[in-house]
Amino acid sequence: MALLEVKNITKSFINSKKILVLKNISFDANEDEFLAIVGSSGCGKSTLLRIIAGVETPDSGNVLFHGKPILAPTLEITMVFQHFGLLPWKTVLENIELPLEIHGLGLRERGRRAMHFVKDVGLKDFKDTYPYGLSGGMKQRVGIARALALGPEILLMDEPFSSLDALTAETLRKEVLDIWNDKSNVTNTFIMVTHSIEEAVFMADRVLVLSARPGRIIANIKIDIPRPREKYERDKRLFKYVDEIKRLITNNIALFNKVQKII
Amino acid sequence: MKNSMKRYLIGFIAGIVILIISYASVMTFVKNPEIVNLPYYTFRSLFRITIAYVLSLAFGLSFGILASTNKKFSAIITPTFDIFQSIPILGYFPAAIMIIIAVIPGMIGLELASIFLLFTSMVWAIFFGVVGAAKSIPINILDAAKSYGIKGFQFIRHVMIPAIMPAIIAGSFLAWCDGWFFMIAAEYITYAGQVQSLPGLGSFLAKSAFLYNDTTSSITVLVLVTFLVLFINYMTWHRLTEKVSGYAPLIKMGFFGIPVNKKFKKRRLSLQFKFRHNIFPKSIMKVYSINQRIISFIVVIAIFILAIFFIMRKIPTIEVIKKSLFVPEIVNLPMYVLFTLSRLTIAYLIALVIAIFMGILAAEKKKFAMIFYPLYDIGQAVPILALFPILFIYFSQTLGGRLGLEVTAITMLVLDMIWYIFLNITVAVKNMPKETKEVSKIYGFKGIERIRHIILPAILPAIVTGSILAWGTGWNTVIFSEYMSSGKEVLSIPGLGSFLDKQGYQEGNTILLIFLLFIISSIVILMEKFVWRKLLKKTEKYELEA
Numbered sequence: 001m002a003l004l005e006v007k008n009i010t011k012s013f014i015n016s017k018k019i020l021v022l023k024n025i026s027f028d029a030n031e032d033e034f035l036a037i038v039g040s041s042g043c044g045k046s047t048l049l050r051i052i053a054g055v056e057t058p059d060s061g062n063v064l065f066h067g068k069p070i071l072a073p074t075l076e077i078t079m080v081f082q083h084f085g086l087l088p089w090k091t092v093l094e095n096i097e098l099p100l101e102i103h104g105l106g107l108r109e110r111g112r113r114a115m116h117f118v119k120d121v122g123l124k125d126f127k128d129t130y131p132y133g134l135s136g137g138m139k140q141r142v143g144i145a146r147a148l149a150l151g152p153e154i155l156l157m158d159e160p161f162s163s164l165d166a167l168t169a170e171t172l173r174k175e176v177l178d179i180w181n182d183k184s185n186v187t188n189t190f191i192m193v194t195h196s197i198e199e200a201v202f203m204a205d206r207v208l209v210l211s212a213r214p215g216r217i218i219a220n221i222k223i224d225i226p227r228p229r230e231k232y233e234r235d236k237r238l239f240k241y242v243d244e245i246k247r248l249i250t251n252n253i254a255l256f257n258k259v260q261k262i263i
Numbered sequence: 264m265k266n267s268m269k270r271y272l273i274g275f276i277a278g279i280v281i282l283i284i285s286y287a288s289v290m291t292f293v294k295n296p297e298i299v300n301l302p303y304y305t306f307r308s309l310f311r312i313t314i315a316y317v318l319s320l321a322f323g324l325s326f327g328i329l330a331s332t333n334k335k336f337s338a339i340i341t342p343t344f345d346i347f348q349s350i351p352i353l354g355y356f357p358a359a360i361m362i363i364i365a366v367i368p369g370m371i372g373l374e375l376a377s378i379f380l381l382f383t384s385m386v387w388a389i390f391f392g393v394v395g396a397a398k399s400i401p402i403n404i405l406d407a408a409k410s411y412g413i414k415g416f417q418f419i420r421h422v423m424i425p426a427i428m429p430a431i432i433a434g435s436f437l438a439w440c441d442g443w444f445f446m447i448a449a450e451y452i453t454y455a456g457q458v459q460s461l462p463g464l465g466s467f468l469a470k471s472a473f474l475y476n477d478t479t480s481s482i483t484v485l486v487l488v489t490f491l492v493l494f495i496n497y498m499t500w501h502r503l504t505e506k507v508s509g510y511a512p513l514i515k516m517g518f519f520g521i522p523v524n525k526k527f528k529k530r531r532l533s534l535q536f537k538f539r540h541n542i543f544p545k546s547i548m549k550v551y552s553i554n555q556r557i558i559s560f561i562v563v564i565a566i567f568i569l570a571i572f573f574i575m576r577k578i579p580t581i582e583v584i585k586k587s588l589f590v591p592e593i594v595n596l597p598m599y600v601l602f603t604l605s606r607l608t609i610a611y612l613i614a615l616v617i618a619i620f621m622g623i624l625a626a627e628k629k630k631f632a633m634i635f636y637p638l639y640d641i642g643q644a645v646p647i648l649a650l651f652p653i654l655f656i657y658f659s660q661t662l663g664g665r666l667g668l669e670v671t672a673i674t675m676l677v678l679d680m681i682w683y684i685f686l687n688i689t690v691a692v693k694n695m696p697k698e699t700k701e702v703s704k705i706y707g708f709k710g711i712e713r714i715r716h717i718i719l720p721a722i723l724p725a726i727v728t729g730s731i732l733a734w735g736t737g738w739n740t741v742i743f744s745e746y747m748s749s750g751k752e753v754l755s756i757p758g759l760g761s762f763l764d765k766q767g768y769q770e771g772n773t774i775l776l777i778f779l780l781f782i783i784s785s786i787v788i789l790m791e792k793f794v795w796r797k798l799l800k801k802t803e804k805y806e807l808e809a
Contacts, residue, residue, distance in 0.1 A: 053410050073410045085407030089425035098421060099411035150411075
């Protein structure tokens with residue numbers, strides 16, 4: 001049994017008229033896997049992630065975690081947001097501590113844990129800074145530390161590098177991969193939503209490709225490039241995957257044939 | 264941090280010392296039979312405003328949080344409060360006095376009525392401030408809170424309260440200023456044709472001007488009151504804003520708008536700018552569904568019927584309603600509406616032109632900012648209604664009674680309206696995207712061209728916001744200043760306000776009063792629909808990002 005099973009999810013929003021956003025989405029995520037979901041903007045990939053996080057409820061279908069349906073946000077699955085979602089009135093350390101406090105961790109233990117992750121993301125010197133004093137990259141590091149501090153089994157990332165500049169994003173990508181690789185961490189399953197195909201291919205074990213709205217899964221591609229991936233940044237195979245996915249997304253006519261061939 | 268504390272303490276002590284010296288010298292040199300009571304009057308006014316503020320805070324905060332956490336509750340309560348907010352307070356004050364006096368007669372009743380007036384003038388700023396701020400909590404923060412399981416009381420404590428704290432303080436500051444604004448109306452009350460005064464600074468100002476014809480002491484005390492208001496503002500609301508903004512950059516300024524520190528020179532924006540901007544976002548006009556409108560109107564009408572019932576002790580028959588409505592003067596109603604509207608329009612246009620010039624100059628030229636910001640601070644602190652006796656005595660002596668009152672009314676309206684527009688315009692010019700400003704530089708837009716093509720379109724939404732606020736406060740001022748009841752004589756100029764005051768204060772005609780309020784509310788709503796909303800729609804097409 002897979003760690004996470006997404007079964008037949010359909011979701012629509014009513015905004016003056018009904019808009020179908022996701023249609024019959026099904027896939028599994030396995031333990032220790034780095035899964036990326038790509039698609040053009042507006043294809044519902046963020047909605048999909050929010051459903052997995054339990055923040056949004058699907059119209060039909062369900063998400064099974066350890067075989068049990070997710071009905072509300074759980075501590076075992078946490079999320080990193082595109083726009084960080086930090087509380088501006090809490091310092092770096094307080095932002096990380098708050099979820100721990102809410103979930104009943106004692107003063108000592110939450111301080112220790114928050115400190116551990118602040119160090120982990122390299123923000124020790126900024127622990128008492130308020131978010132406005134941080135750069136985008138730093139803010140996202142706080143977001144990641146906050147998500148990891150709860151020790152979830154699955155980490156969800158919603159376009160985590162999209163609001164960062166290119167260089168910062170590159171550094172942070174490698175850091176995230178290091179965190180994922182670090183087996184001393186309890187969090188080993190990462191699911192990331194992105195619109196950057198290069199990013200998805202570079203980071204993930206497997207890439208799910210979503211069609212334009214309504215989002216359906218049009219491909220499920222295993223990325224067969226050894227790790228650490230840094231060595232293969234200019235590798236031909238990597239570009240081949242990227243081109244393949246690009247074609248899949250842009251080329252509507254070839255779409256169905258490709259789906260047949262790949263799956 | 265330590266430095267700011269030191270500055271605060273020095274300011275505090277210096278202010279107290281100045282206050283004591285000024286009080287002492289005013290009490291020695293000003294010849295007025297009641298001047299010895301000045302400290303007592305100050306205490307009474309402060310006490311009254313403070314009680315009203317505490318009540319408004321409790322009410323506004325609890326209902327505000329309830330309305331923003333409970334959708335069903337909000338669907339009824341928010342539009343209902345919005346209707347109440349749109350009715351000029353001074354319009355229903357006569358009815359409120361009658362009800363309260365009917366229940367608790369005597370001075371205590373009057374005191375309660377004045378606290379009620381102050382309360383209604385304060386509470387909406389806090390309530391709508393809270394609701395607005397709660398609504399504008401960024402979605403990513405709400406998502407984060409949700410996904411980390413922060414809910415219920417924890418949500419209110421860790422997310423809601425800190426998020427709305429700036430709005431609570433800003434709303435409180437506004438409410439507090441409104442309290443001072445209405446002080447004189449709340450202390451110098453006409454009831455059943457007689458002037459009743461409650462001990463306080465407002466009644467002192469009115470009495471020394473009207474009864475003792477002593478404008479010198481009136482002006483002196485008004486200056487003193489203005490300083491007192493400024494001092495309290497700086498010591499409380501401004502300080503609190505600084506504290507609460509510890510987690511976000513704050514535009515700092517020194518006393519009277521002059522920067523203390525060179526570092527802040529670039530960011531010289533008055534604190535109030537921040538305040539007002541926060542709670543009066545561009546979307547000042549709320550949108551409700553038809554059902555909501557209907558329900559809220561029913562609730563409001565029910566409350567008014569209850570009020571009539573309370574005064575009359577019985578449900579009025581059709582006969583009584585007919586008799587109350589068809590007073591001989593009612594034929595003049597269209598003319599009254601026209602007069603009052605022209606008064607408001609003239610004052611508004613004067614205020615608008617001055618405010619646009621001042622606003623643009625203050626935002627663009629440092630030299631002017633050095634003059635206008637302190638002027639704004641002081642202009643805001645002057646309780647405008649308290650200017651009435653002084654202005655009236657002055658203008659009636661030079662121009663004669665009626666014309667004097669007319670000029671007084673318009674002058675007060677201009678002084679009252681100007682700051683709302685000025686403030687919004689300055690903030691808008693300051694907030695203009697840098698790129699837009701640079702475009703005008705690169706392509707050589709200068710002078711009038713620049714104002715016409717770059718600045719005016721950019722500040723139009725701000726003008727609309729400022730105008731709505733200006734008209735809102737203008738209605739109260741016009742109701743107050745079309746009718747003068749000094750205790751010695753009664754003088755009025757034809758208009759909706761004086762008609763309302765006469766019917767309310769002299770005749771006690773509650774039914775007609777409510778009818779007139781209904782007319783005023785309709786005018787407010789119609790103007791919103793056909794003027795402001797249209798203008799805002801226009802601007803939405805090219806909305807600039809701040």
